[in-house]
Amino acid sequence: MAKGTIDLKIRFSRNLADNALTRYVTFSALYLAQGIPEGMTFFAIPAWLAMNGKSALEIAAFVGVIGIPWSFKILIAPMMDRFTLLAMGRKRPWVIFGQLGLILSFLNIGLIPDPLNNLTGLMIAGFFISFFGAFQDVATDGMAVDVIPVNEQARANGLMWGSKIIGTSLSLVIGTWLINSLGFSLAVSSLSVAVACIMIFPIYFKERAGEKAMPWTSGQASPDSKNTQLRSWKLIFKSFYKVVSLKSSVVFGIGSFAVGNMYGLIDTLFPIFTIQELGWTNTSFSQIFSITTVIGGILGMFVGGFLVDYFGKIKMLSLYLGILAVLITAFAFMPNLWRFNSVIYAFLLLYYTLYTFLCIAVFASAMHLCWKTVAATQFTLYMALNNMGRSSGAALLGVLKENFSWEGVFLFIAIMPVLMVVLIQFINFSKHRERVDSFVILGETLVAPNVTKD
Incomplete structure (x- = not known):
């Protein structure tokens, strides 16, 4: 005992x-x-x-x-x-x-x-x-x-x-x-x-x-x-600028904004698409949304983090983004199957599961890029860029739908994960971490030696 x-x-x-x-x-x-x-x-x-x-x-x-x-x-x-x-x-x-x-x-x-x-x-x-x-x-x-x-x-x-x-x-x-x-x-x-x-x-x-x-x-x-x-506003903003101006930080911020556009477009699109195009009720959409996101959340809790740990952030980010691009593109080319609810259920389940896995990989990557000294500000910047992308994606949907068919809208959305796949290839987590770990605060002074180029 x-x-x-x-x-x-x-x-x-x-x-x-x-x-x-x-x-x-x-x-x-x-x-x-x-x-x-x-x-x-x-x-x-x-x-x-x-x-x-x-x-x-x-x-x-x-x-x-x-x-x-x-x-x-x-x-x-x-x-x-x-x-x-x-x-x-x-x-x-x-x-x-x-x-x-x-x-x-x-x-x-x-x-x-x-x-x-x-x-x-x-x-x-x-x-x-x-x-x-x-x-x-x-x-x-x-x-x-x-x-x-x-x-x-x-x-x-x-x-x-x-x-x-x-x-x-x-x-x-x-x-x-x-x-x-x-x-x-x-x-x-x-x-x-x-x-x-x-x-x-x-x-x-x-x-x-x-x-x-x-x-x-x-x-x-x-x-x-x-x-x-830190005890000084000047030192906080100087430290913040130093870490977010590194190449990997800049590239990740742009990629986070791009994939945020995908989130915003899909989240805004599907209630309208299922109700106005497919004739669902709002109750039906809410139920399917809840079921698919809960399944995705559970899988993410027990599988998503393990996969990123085992295979690495860049590999899993690239894989998730690539599958999402293929999934959305394939869906755009099968409008004759949209009338079958099982196809829509399958798409939503796959998308929101991959969405959960991608969020886990994105958040883990953002944490890895952060310097503890200004962690709250730096991490929030990445999330703010992602949220800005969501907002711009939501606003962009109306313009896209006025000028393109639903198939064209889905194909445009598929470009966003492809863009982030290209961008993240320029991120080097180990070099970024080495550079950040070399930063030292001495009193009210930031010392940032050029240990290696990021």
């Missing part, structure tokens, strides 16, 4: 930096927490508004407002790199703050009186959910770069991204059922309990040994945190 207890303590530590199992469980839980409100605000609530006769303009306005905070994460990240309660860790205090704000704002949206006829109030409450969701996302990503070793990043991203997809899909299905069964307020309040329970993880687990669990408990800042924490 005693031996079993000792083994459990060895395998499951309270410190994220010291234990892989602790890292996997904690970051999966935090990403699950991001997925729950996202599934409600971006999918379940718009569907509920549509079911109750709200116009497309009103629903689009709601989605547009709640999407604003996600576009400005890059403004939040430098603040997290500059300020923190170091005795509690570099990013953990911000994770706790973001998670607390997420809980309170999620509860607040359930208190809005007559939400169907109070869209302004609904938008404001939804905006704050997205704000704290984006806040928690930036802090969690920054903490992940700080404490997850390079050899675990792909596996960890598989668990994290899979957890978020599952959280989003399940909250869409369960949230819709609860809204129809219990009403809007009780449904939102019920799901907010799940978000609140996840608060246990950032409160209990610490980044490194010897740190404070909470501000009033004993502990002190770890030497690792002190060595990587």
